[in-house]
Amino acid sequence: MKTRIALFSMIGMLIVGVAAAGAATTLKRLGRHPFYKPPLTSVADLQKMVAERQADLSHGFAKAGEPALFKAFQEQFPKAAITAVKFGYGETMRWMLFKRGGKVRVLRDVTWHGKDPFDAFQFSIDMDGRRYVFVVPLRCGNLGLKEVGATPAPEKAAAPPPPPPPPNQDPQCMLSVTPQRLFSGQQVTADAGGSSDPDGSIAAVKFTLIDPDGNTVDEKTVAAPPFVQQMTVPGSGNYRLVATVTDDKGASATSAQCEQQVTAVRRGQFIGDVGFFRQYDPQNYLAVRVGYEYYLNESFSLLGLVGGFPTLTGNDGAGAFTFDALANYHFAQRFFVGLGVGGWITNGDQDLDAEDSQADLILDLGVRVYGEPHTFNTSIYFEARSAFDEFDDIDKYGRFGVGLRLGF
Numbered sequence: 001m002k003t004r005i006a007l008f009s010m011i012g013m014l015i016v017g018v019a020a021a022g023a024a025t026t027l028k029r030l031g032r033h034p035f036y037k038p039p040l041t042s043v044a045d046l047q048k049m050v051a052e053r054q055a056d057l058s059h060g061f062a063k064a065g066e067p068a069l070f071k072a073f074q075e076q077f078p079k080a081a082i083t084a085v086k087f088g089y090g091e092t093m094r095w096m097l098f099k100r101g102g103k104v105r106v107l108r109d110v111t112w113h114g115k116d117p118f119d120a121f122q123f124s125i126d127m128d129g130r131r132y133v134f135v136v137p138l139r140c141g142n143l144g145l146k147e148v149g150a151t152p153a154p155e156k157a158a159a160p161p162p163p164p165p166p167p168n169q170d171p172q173c174m175l176s177v178t179p180q181r182l183f184s185g186q187q188v189t190a191d192a193g194g195s196s197d198p199d200g201s202i203a204a205v206k207f208t209l210i211d212p213d214g215n216t217v218d219e220k221t222v223a224a225p226p227f228v229q230q231m232t233v234p235g236s237g238n239y240r241l242v243a244t245v246t247d248d249k250g251a252s253a254t255s256a257q258c259e260q261q262v263t264a265v266r267r268g269q270f271i272g273d274v275g276f277f278r279q280y281d282p283q284n285y286l287a288v289r290v291g292y293e294y295y296l297n298e299s300f301s302l303l304g305l306v307g308g309f310p311t312l313t314g315n316d317g318a319g320a321f322t323f324d325a326l327a328n329y330h331f332a333q334r335f336f337v338g339l340g341v342g343g344w345i346t347n348g349d350q351d352l353d354a355e356d357s358q359a360d361l362i363l364d365l366g367v368r369v370y371g372e373p374h375t376f377n378t379s380i381y382f383e384a385r386s387a388f389d390e391f392d393d394i395d396k397y398g399r400f401g402v403g404l405r406l407g408f
Contacts, residue, residue, distance in 0.1 A: 326362060
């Protein structure tokens with residue numbers, strides 16, 4: 001009977017022991033059965049522990065029922081991200097390895113019920129789509145499996161930012177100006193339609209007219225093709241016409257080609273004549289006249305002259321006051337020919353053909369020998385004049401002369 005009671009007692013104790021081995025464990029203290037001595041103080045200490053305790057760890061993983069996990073642990077631990085954590089009251093571990101009596105043992109379903117949180121290292125190992133999170137208390141080095149979950153999906157690499165747009169290239173300016181020589185008060189046409197932009201389009205063109213003193217006398221902006229603008233040149237001298245182009249991204253540019261010179265000249269200038277005339281009846285005259293020349297264009301001009309023809313020698317003609325009007329044609333840059341009418345007013349004997357007042361037909365020929373038109377210049381001219389009613393006696397009463405004509 002006693003033997004039977006003892007046997008039942010042993011069986012009961014064995015059953016209780018097995019049940020206790022598989023039951024949850026509540027921990028309130030650490031360090032009684034450390035897996036590693038001395039306590040861990042750094043990540044380097046943890047790495048050293050793992051390196052030195054490979055056999056114990058392999059045995060512990062097997063006892064915990066995770067022998068395959070140890071291989072993944074060996075491969076991934078050296079590169080694992082290890083962080084320092086606080087393990088607080090009520091937190092749990094699925095199992096924890098510790099050593100007692102020199103042997104590796106396993107506690108399962110461990111819950112921390114200590115008064116204060118303990119310091120630990122935490123890291124994770126991935127295997128077969130699962131993530132195993134381990135904690136190691138610094139005080140004892142016991143390795144615990146905190147939790148197992150699905151391996152997080154790998155973070156998608158952030159799409160690289162789009163490359164910055166290429167820097168805007170400046171527009172290219174082109175300008176043509178017509179005419180480049182004109183009379184003051186006329187209009188000049190500025191054409192920037194040949195301008196371009198290598199990476200866009202031309203949005204606007206600003207035209208600036210600058211006088212000989214550097215002052216802006218006119219400025220116009222054209223905001224639509226064909227970028228053509230007319231501008232009035234108010235005075236004489238060398239003007240500058242400048243174009244500035246702006247592209248559709250706001251960049252502006254000009255160039256040496258987009259600055260053109262425009263020469264504006266006066267339409268008129270004062271002139272003075274001095275010459276020698278001969279009438280073959282005979283009579284010699286000194287011719288002195290002043291007047292004004294007005295250019296209709298570069299080829300045609302009108303002259304008005306007044307003056308006197310005092311006699312020098314001879315006794316068959318009287319001095320006269322003259323007023324003449326001529327139209328000149330200019331050609332070959334320096335030559336001119338003119339035709340006009342004049343009044344020959346004299347106080348001579350009106351009964352004498354050589355001395356009466358009359359209306360004359362005038363022919364002029366000349367060449368400019370110094371200077372340019374519309375500026376100070378000097379010409380040599382030949383002039384023939386005869387009364388309309390004396391063409392039959394032009395060899396007697398016609399007057400022929402040469403002289404200098406000065407333009408001011």
